[in-house]
Each structure stands twice: as structure tokens, then as C-alpha cells.
Amino acid sequence: MKSIFVFAVLAALALGAQSAPSPCESCKSMVQNFIDASKDRMKMAQLKVSLSMLCVGTSHQSDCSKTLDKLDFIAYKLAPYLADTSAVCSKLQMCGESQFSPLARLAMLYLKKSEAIVANDNIMRQEVCDECQASTAQIGKLVGDEFTTYAVKSTLQRFVCKSAGKAHKACNIFVSSVIPDLMTEMKDMFTEKELMCSNMGLCSATSKPAAREAPKQPASEMWKSMGMVKTSNGEELMSCFECTLSADALLQEFIDKRQGTADDIQTVACNKMVANWTDGCNDFVHMYMSTVLFLTYNQFDGRGICTMMHSCEKKENALVEMAMSEKVMLGCENCKAVEHFFAQNQEALHSHAVDGLYSNVCQKLPTALGTMCEASIIRLSRKFFARTADLAASGAMCSQMC
Template structure:
């Protein structure tokens, strides 16, 4: 929240800049930083800043927190100003100056904030410049996702941090990730390369097409899961969806806890290698000493039944699974694993509709309107691709054949 707010502060301060020529992203950023420094020393500019930011606050789901922060903006500006003197260094940290693979994403964020400024909203020439810059950045991001190395990096990171700690499920996890991630990266490429539509959805260009609309789920999610049927065990009956979900989640959590040191080592290697200078040794010491404990405490905040209840696969607190011995759990789970695959293959469209509805209500609706439109459209496309590929894997039986190979 704080970095976003600071970024919003810098963007809003650009209102004070009356330059008519279209500046580069780097120069715009440095101008914003300098304006912020000036406002920290000028009460009139600070008052203008608060008025501008109060309008930005009204467009978010955090209006109350935003307004409380505005009340302390004088103090925040006073404390931040000394660290912003080197405007080039600040903007390099924000990915605005210099060129990295994430620079286009940072520029899109800045352009979205600039769109909220009155100078952009009331100047057609400037509005078109913002639109053009958005489309250029969107194309660059499309190229990033089109790079095979990007797909490989995402896939290998998930396999290293998740699949390697998944115990008996590590092979099926690797198969799933290897199959799904490239498709999602391709879809991300297409989303960003459709630059006119992307920037229209972000509200940075005039609308060129009607945004995608969500498909309303045809039945409640818990009713959909119930259609899987029930299973019988030595301890009674249980919904198949609940049994299989709880068994999977509990098994994964147990494996994650057992292999937390390996995960901590992977995190240390990935994070501390990017920490500069004298901080590297301290990072290594801190992560080596505490990360395993942090992971242990984090994993223990969850349990399989709780996760599955939140996913609506379970509907009651008591469970036939709790009193069963591990061998019986595993045997029953594998006996019905193919039924789960068949269910996913037959109902992937319905699962997609519920997934999009969940993302929309829990994420997209909480964003400003323009970003919410982009979020909704992207969620629809990525979810459809995800569940379509998952259904293909389910039909092939690749996952169950690996999980249950020795049972």
C-alpha cells in the first residue's frame, strides 16, 4: 500500500508541471519527484496536493485509509524529502530511468496515474500522448511474455519452490506446471500485444471494443461439487469433493512442512543474490536463520479442511477423513482419483465461470474502475486458458497416473 501511495503522490504532483511537450518517462518521473520535494517545503503546494489526492482516494476501495494518510501527508513529505534529492536515482529504482525488463510495466503504472491528473483529462493532445505511450509499453510487455526464457523462468521457479517440496506429487506437479504455464504465458503475450484493447481496458485510450463480460455461473459452487457424489470409508460417508480436496491439501501441507528447509534455501538463493553490496551477507544470515521458521509458522496457519471449506468443496465441520489411517486415506483417494479427473474434464467451463466470479469479487472490484476492467478481462481470458488446459490433462490421466503409481 505504501509504495503505491507514494507513487500516487508523485504522480499527482505533476499537476503543477505545465510543460506542453511530451516528456520521456524518465524526465516525467524526475519532474514529479522534484515537485514532491518542493511541496514538502511549500504549504500552498501541499494544500493543492491534498486536494488532488483526495480525488484519487475517492476512486479506490481504500478510501478511508487513504484519507487518514492524507491527514499526515505533511509529516510524510517532510520525512521522505531528504531521500528523494537524487531524482535520477529515485526514478531508476522506480524502473522509470534506464531500461530493464520491468520498465514497461512501471511506465504503465505511471501513465495510469497521470491519466488522473487534470492536465491530462482536459488536454486532448496530452491524452493521445498518454495513449501512445501506453500502447508502446504494452507491446514491450507482450514481447517479454513472448520470450521463451520468460516462460522457462516462471515454470522453473514454480517447480523449484513448489513442486520439489510436493513429495509423491512432485512428478504430477511438474507435469501440470510444464503444461499450463507456457499456455498462460502465451495468453499474457496475446493480451499485451493487443495493445489498443489493453490500453482501452486500462482507461488510457478511448474504448475501441466492448470489454469481455463474465459468464454467470449456472449453479452454486457447492452444488457443483456435490455432483461428484460421495465415497464410503470405514468411518462413514463423505462428499467425494471434500475427501479428495482435504486429502490433497493435508498431504501437500505435510510435505511442505517436512521440506521447508530446502524451500528456505531456494528462497535465500533467489532473493539474497539480488541484494546489493554490503546487504548480501546480512540477507544470507537472516534468511538462513529465520526463513525455515517463518515457513513452518505460515504452513501451520492452514489445514486441509479449512482450505477446502473456503473452496466450497466441503460443507460441514466433521469429516470421515479425520479418523482414517494414512494407508486407507491414500487407497481411497487413488480409487477415486480418475473420477475427479473425469469431473474436471466435464465441468471445466463451470469451474472457469466460478473462478472468474471469485477473482472479480475479491480482486477486480476492489481496484479503481479502469484497472478493474483490465483485471476482469484478463481474468476471463487466463482462467479460460487455465481450465481448458487442465481439462486436457485430466482427460489424459497424467496426474493421477503419477500420484498413485506406487499405491
């Protein structure tokens, strides 16, 4: 929250600048204006008054107001570290060229768009659109690069599949099959630069946004079609039984292997720290990361996760008193039925996933990002469940777990 607020402060200060010739120059101007405000009580007071309106109506209004009250202290403490504006903006990927520069420039374009609206400057609006299309084309190349796909795939396999216990082979197969398709779809989305920038609100709309298909039946009814499982403690929805069994098993594996995950995080994170912070990072992560992971994993349980997904509908849980051997046996006996369900219901699963993501993610984003979010999840979800259906139909998952 604080990092977002500080960025908003910098953006608000930059609105007074006469021009934003480039992302780098605009960034340096924002940083310098923030430094100036830290030394001038009048500017700081004006800044607090103008920014107070940003807190009203937000979901973090209390935190926002508390941060605003301490803005002069925050600015005073940050100012010495911001003196070299070029260095600061280089760290923010605003100056110089790196693989993340296009993303940083897209963020800056929202500021430039605001200036264009205030000034009613159509030429600047077109510049925003042109710069957006140039940046999205670069992002498309980055996402479509084979090394990027490999990096995403290997990261998931290292941090997720490695800790998935007996499901690790199935997890590796799933990641290796699905991630390349999703990355290709993302590349195609960013390559369609006119449509992407229109969805982002940085270019005039050229076509109607993609329409979401409403689910044809409630999620609970869809899951019921999977059937029932007979256990020694009575009957249970197969969707609930398999989901709870899988989720609990994965959570337990994650808990048991949390130290290995913590070590991987330490290697990745601390090696990227500046030299004089590396030792401190290693000490901190080594001492506390395993505990953090343990506490995090224990915030969840399989039944709760599956109830949230609507695959469980009643409080009674047939798995509670069952022996582990029976759980495993029944899980494998019904695994093929689960694969068949995913192979036959990809459209229903897709529509429910889109509906859930739209309600819980896209609608909570600023309007400028909501349309892009909606269009993206429609395309990525369709690709995800199509590939999942292919894998399920092949029987590749159950053969690796049972």
C-alpha cells in the first residue's frame, strides 16, 4: 500500500511539469519534485491537501490517511536516497534499456494520458497511443522469447512441482504442456498492439470488448455431475472428495518441504541484493523464511479451498475419519473419472473461471485496467482449459500419480 501511495505522490507532483518528453525525463522530474517538496513546508502542505482526496472511497482509506499524515517524515527520510535522479529512475526501469523497460513505460503513459486529457491535447493523445503500441510490441517479443518461456516453466517446476510429493511428475508434465501455450497466447495478445492498447485505455477503442459468456449452470451443479464416492463413512461428492484429498496432500507436502523452498527463495532473492546487503539477506531468510512458509500454508485447508471453489457443498467431511490408505485407494480408483470430467467440460470450466476472475480481480481494478484484465482472462482461460482437457483426455495425469 505504501509503495503504491508513494508512486501516486510522485505522479501527482509531476502533473505540474510542462511536458513529459520521455519516460526517463518524466521520472526524473517526478523524483526531483518530490525532493523539493521534502524541503518546502508550503509545497508539502499543498501536496497533502491535494492527495487527501485520493484516500476517500478507496478500500485502504484508513491506511492511506495514516500514510498521508506521515508524508513529510517519509519524504524527509527518502530524500537523501533520491538525490541521484538518474540512478533512481534507472532502478525503476524508466531510464536505460532493459527487458522490463516497456512495462515501466506503459505505467508512465497513464500519467501522460492524464496530462493530455487535462490539456485537451489531441496530439499528445496520439503520442500516448503510438508509444503504447511500440511498448506492447516490445513486450510481445519478450513474452514470445523461448528463454522467457523456459524461465517461467522452470520457476514453477522448482518452487511448486518440486514440493508436490507423488504428484511432482504430473505437475512437471502439466507445467511443461500448459505454460508454452499460455506464453504463446500472451505473445499474440501483445502483438495485437492496437487492440491491446485500446483495452488498456491508451488508444481510442477500435472494436467492442470481448464478451464474457455467462455460465450455463451454477458451479455446484456442474461439480455434481462428476458423481459420488462411496466411503466407509458414507457418500461424498466426488468433486469434493478428490479436490479435498488433493489439496490436503499438496499442502502437507509443501509444509514438509518448506525448508527446501526457503533455501530456493534465499538463493534467488539474496543473490540479487547489492553486495553489502547479501549477508543480511541470507541470515534473515535462513532464520525466518521456513517459519513464514509454515504459517502461510497453515492458513489454508483442503476443505476450505474446495468449498470456495464450490466443489464442496456441505460441512460434513467423509475424509476426516478415514484412514490414509483408504483415501489413497479411493482417490486412485476415481482418478480416471476426474480426468474424464475435465476432458468433457472445458467450456463450462472456462466460463466459471472467467466469471470468478472477473468478479474477484478485474472489477476491483481501476477502470483503465479492468477492460484489459477481462479481455486477457477470457483468452488465457480458454487456452488453459483447452490444454487441460487435452492432457486429461490423454490420461497423462493419473498415470503419473497412481
